[in-house]
Amino acid sequence: MTPVPKFENAGIGSWMVRLFDAIDEDNLGWILSLARRCETLFGTALVDLVPSYTTLLIQYDPLTFTPDEARAVIRRAADGLAPENGPSEAPVKKIPVWYDPTVGPDLPKLASRWSMGVDEVVELHAGTEYRVYALGFAPGFAFMGVVDPALETTRLSTPRQRVHAGSVSIAGRQTSAYPAVSPGGWNIIGRTPITLFDRQRDEMSFLQVGDRVRMVPVTKGEFLKLGGDPTPQEEA
Structure with a gap:
């Protein structure tokens, strides 16, 4: 089931997006997928992405996006989200x-x-x-x-x-x-x-x-x- 993002205000130019409530190995693919999409949609206005076990912290340029605009971008990124398989072929x-x-x-x-x-x-x-x-x-x-x-x-x-x-x-x-x-x-x-x-x-x-x-x-x-x-x- 596709997780429903929950938004938490993380200060000026930041949204904390909670995709899960419990730690699970399968969470990572979803969180990395959302991170990749945010990289594309925010472009040069993206300041940083901080993935965790259940959340993704998204920091953006507040001079480029208002909080509501940034939230709308993140919602677009989450629309139709599918988990990333992960770097299974990448070297260990x-x-x-x-x-x-x-x-x-x-x-x-x-x-x-x-x-x-x-x-x-x-x-x-x-x-x-x-x-x-x-x-x-x-x-x-x-x-x-x-x-x-x-x-x-x-x-x-x-x-x-x-x-x-x-x-x-x-x-x-x-x-x-x-x-x-x-x-x-x-x-x-x-x-x-x-x-x-x-x-x-x-x-x-x-x-x-x-x-x-x-x-x-x-x-x-x-x-x-x-x-x-x-x-x-x-x-x-």
């Missing part, structure tokens, strides 16, 4: 990860909680192809899903004050990697040497909504050769 972006308690102190704790060996946790986490459903929290922070049901876990009751850049983590059925040093309450299981956000790049965020992603386990030696920082992660 690979993220090398050093899974180790030194940089992923929650790895052995989670393994114990799930009655698994650490190697089993790594195999399950790295054995899944993820999709990027949203970017948020911090520039370049990609919300990816969905992790294997056996790895589902709650966030930390007390967030860490300082999480190292590149920390690969799990919360709920989502996984991500912190693009920069920041506080954080996700369970850290490893670290990637990839620079996930760089203002000097044309595409500042290494990951984009809709991307297909796989984690690739690497040794400490490989991690260091790729420029990884082995500084131990402090406990929560």
Whole structure:
């Protein structure tokens, strides 16, 4: 069934369009389809599009469109909407990860909680192809899903004050990697040497909504050769 868009005022030059009320893997195709149509219809008056699990934030030039005019454009974009199949033929972006308690102190704790060996946790986490459903929290922070049901876990009751850049983590059925040093309450299981956000790049965020992603386990030696920082992660 085609979702009916609900409009929420998001400030000057912005509309938040809610297509769904619940998170679902199938939402992404619809949201990306609406985003593509808005790109075409708004043209140079489009400032930014921010897809999420259930919504699309559309920012436009308020000197070109009034709020009512922008809303009418979005309604046109949503008329006869069909879900985008997604980049199924696009190459998978690979993220090398050093899974180790030194940089992923929650790895052995989670393994114990799930009655698994650490190697089993790594195999399950790295054995899944993820999709990027949203970017948020911090520039370049990609919300990816969905992790294997056996790895589902709650966030930390007390967030860490300082999480190292590149920390690969799990919360709920989502996984991500912190693009920069920041506080954080996700369970850290490893670290990637990839620079996930760089203002000097044309595409500042290494990951984009809709991307297909796989984690690739690497040794400490490989991690260091790729420029990884082995500084131990402090406990929560």
